Amino acid sequence: MTAIPTQRSLTVTRGRIDIQRLNIRFGDHAAVEDFSLTVTPGEFVCLLGPSGCGKSTVLNSVAGFIPPSQGRVAVDDAVVTRPGPERGMVFQQHSLFPWKTVLENVAFGPRMQGRPRAEANDLAREYLELVGLGPSADRYPATLSGGMQQRVGIARALVNHPSVLLMDEPFGALDAQTRSIMQESLLRLWGQIGNTVLFVTHDIDEALFLADRVVVMSAAPGRVLLDLRLDLPRPRPEDVFASPDFADYKRQCLKLIRQESRRAFDFLDGAGI
Amino acid sequence: MTGLPAILRQAEPTPGIGRLLPIRIGRLGLGLISLTLFLAAWHLATTYRLDLHIRFVNVPTPDSVLRRALIAFNDPRFIEHIAMSLQRIMAGFTLAGLVAIPLGITMGRFLTLRWLVSPVIEVLRPIPAIAWVPMSIMLWPSNEESIVFITFLGAFFPILINTLHGVNAIDPALIRASRSLGAGEAALFRHVFLPGALPHIFTGLTVGMGVAWVSLIAAEMISGQFGIGYFTWEAYALVQYPDIVLGMVLIGVLGLLSSGLIRLAGHLVMPWQPRQGAKREALR
Numbered sequence: 001m002t003a004i005p006t007q008r009s010l011t012v013t014r015g016r017i018d019i020q021r022l023n024i025r026f027g028d029h030a031a032v033e034d035f036s037l038t039v040t041p042g043e044f045v046c047l048l049g050p051s052g053c054g055k056s057t058v059l060n061s062v063a064g065f066i067p068p069s070q071g072r073v074a075v076d077d078a079v080v081t082r083p084g085p086e087r088g089m090v091f092q093q094h095s096l097f098p099w100k101t102v103l104e105n106v107a108f109g110p111r112m113q114g115r116p117r118a119e120a121n122d123l124a125r126e127y128l129e130l131v132g133l134g135p136s137a138d139r140y141p142a143t144l145s146g147g148m149q150q151r152v153g154i155a156r157a158l159v160n161h162p163s164v165l166l167m168d169e170p171f172g173a174l175d176a177q178t179r180s181i182m183q184e185s186l187l188r189l190w191g192q193i194g195n196t197v198l199f200v201t202h203d204i205d206e207a208l209f210l211a212d213r214v215v216v217m218s219a220a221p222g223r224v225l226l227d228l229r230l231d232l233p234r235p236r237p238e239d240v241f242a243s244p245d246f247a248d249y250k251r252q253c254l255k256l257i258r259q260e261s262r263r264a265f266d267f268l269d270g271a272g273i
Numbered sequence: 274m275t276g277l278p279a280i281l282r283q284a285e286p287t288p289g290i291g292r293l294l295p296i297r298i299g300r301l302g303l304g305l306i307s308l309t310l311f312l313a314a315w316h317l318a319t320t321y322r323l324d325l326h327i328r329f330v331n332v333p334t335p336d337s338v339l340r341r342a343l344i345a346f347n348d349p350r351f352i353e354h355i356a357m358s359l360q361r362i363m364a365g366f367t368l369a370g371l372v373a374i375p376l377g378i379t380m381g382r383f384l385t386l387r388w389l390v391s392p393v394i395e396v397l398r399p400i401p402a403i404a405w406v407p408m409s410i411m412l413w414p415s416n417e418e419s420i421v422f423i424t425f426l427g428a429f430f431p432i433l434i435n436t437l438h439g440v441n442a443i444d445p446a447l448i449r450a451s452r453s454l455g456a457g458e459a460a461l462f463r464h465v466f467l468p469g470a471l472p473h474i475f476t477g478l479t480v481g482m483g484v485a486w487v488s489l490i491a492a493e494m495i496s497g498q499f500g501i502g503y504f505t506w507e508a509y510a511l512v513q514y515p516d517i518v519l520g521m522v523l524i525g526v527l528g529l530l531s532s533g534l535i536r537l538a539g540h541l542v543m544p545w546q547p548r549q550g551a552k553r554e555a556l557r
Contacts, residue, residue, distance in 0.1 A: 088453070091449075098545055099545050100545075112455035112456050140544075
């Protein structure tokens with residue numbers, strides 16, 4: 001039994017995300033308004049926007065944590081009504097079970113799917129090797145660095161063979177060096193596994209380095225401002241940051257985000273805060 | 274325990290290999306000195322029958338207590354007193370844990386239950402166990418049951434309140450993570466709420482054990498036959514002063530041992546938790 005696809009299959013068939021006219025309100029506050037997005041199987045899409053723009057809310061809605069007030073969220077034609085392992089979630093930080101070892105954390109998903117312990121452990125070990133943490137299997141999360149913890153988080157999501165990987169600013173709490181290493185290894189991993197990734201970030205460089213498509217969102221209530229298809233080489237060279245295309249994309253995103261951040265602040269000023 | 278030396282090295286301005294060992298020896302030494310001084314003061318005060326408003330005239334000397342203790346521990350009746358008290362503590366404390374921990378976790382999980390149960394708890398909680406003695410005697414058909422009930426009450430509230438706090442202190446991200454990994458409600462209890470609340474539960478158990486002893490001794494003094502509380506009170510009534518002190522010391526030692534056992538159990542059940550002492554050393 002080989003659980004990990006060794007070669008990225010050319011035709012990924014699972015992992016279509018359909019978000020249609022999504023509206024999410026918390027009481028009087030409209031967090032997301034009329035947000036539509038279709039992600040094709042195997043695509044790597046970054047949701048980019050100023051803080052508080054509702055990008056995490058959209059992600060949490062796809063994950064099944066936040067029900068839409070209006071509109072429809074579907075993955076592979078199944079309307080999302082609850083969280084599930086076919087939509088793997090990687091959180092910002094501190095989401096590993098502190099009382100479980102690294103191995104037990106990763107084996108948790110397969111155990112919940114009813115696999116016997118030995119089989120779940122084997123699977124978990126395989127994925128820990130994949131993220132380079134095989135030797136740390138028996139350690140507790142508190143003894144790992146932030147970057148290692150996030151790698152466990154990724155292995156824990158991937159071990160369930162999700163058709164969609166949802167990542168909520170997974171590298172936001174890491175230092176700059178660790179972050180860029182993590183971004184590179186995420187791309188390598190994705191090159192192997194090739195499932196759909198929906199990745200939330202407020203870091204323009206990160207979005208442009210990782211994604212096939214960058215969706216820029218407005219300040220709250222979040223709407224789609226720009227849907228940018230990146231024409232950058234894959235696998236991404238490390239010096240992609242220096243290319244003229246990259247600079248051009250960055251300028252476009254930066255302009256929009258500045259505008260939106262300012263709009264958000266003006267709104268706060270107007271409210272007398 | 275893993276990774277601890279690194280923490281220590283960072284926290285200590287003067288690096289030292291085996292720095293922990295001198296600290297341990299120093300701590301042990303100070304402990305011994307403190308106990309010796311206490312015994313010496315007791316010995317002097319009682320031998321010279323000090324009368325400084327507080328009167329040591331009738332207080333037995335340490336060696337008279339020791340002599341009584343040697344006799345008492347060979348007396349099966351005395352052993353039975355101890356066994357009785359331990360049995361009552363075990364029964365009351367275990368029952369309290371069995372009821373309070375599941376109740377606390379469920380109350381933490383379901384707000385409706387919490388709002389339903391909390392008012393009663395908040396009203397009953399401030400009533401000291403000793404005030405329950407008359408009511409308990411009325412409620413329970415046998416003396417034994419009423420004493421266990423009072424011990425139970427003493428342990429129950431600290432365990433319940435701490436369990437509840439423990440559930441509330443769990444990071445919501447962990448709940449969401451486990452649900453997105455496919456955990457149902459039962460798995461959530463077993464893998465998230467229970468282990469997540471464990472550190473607080475053990476705080477509750479330690480506090481609860483202390484209050485259980487207080488309650489037990491009070492109950493035994495008032496309504497008991499047998500038990501260390503009864504033994505101590507009876508010694509006073511029979512003017513057996515060394516026995517009073519023997520009873521007190523015994524209560525102290527048993528209380529210490531039982532909370533030590535709980536702490537030990539805590540370390541065994543929660544291997545992921547850094548030890549208290551180690552944390553404190555690292556914070557110096």
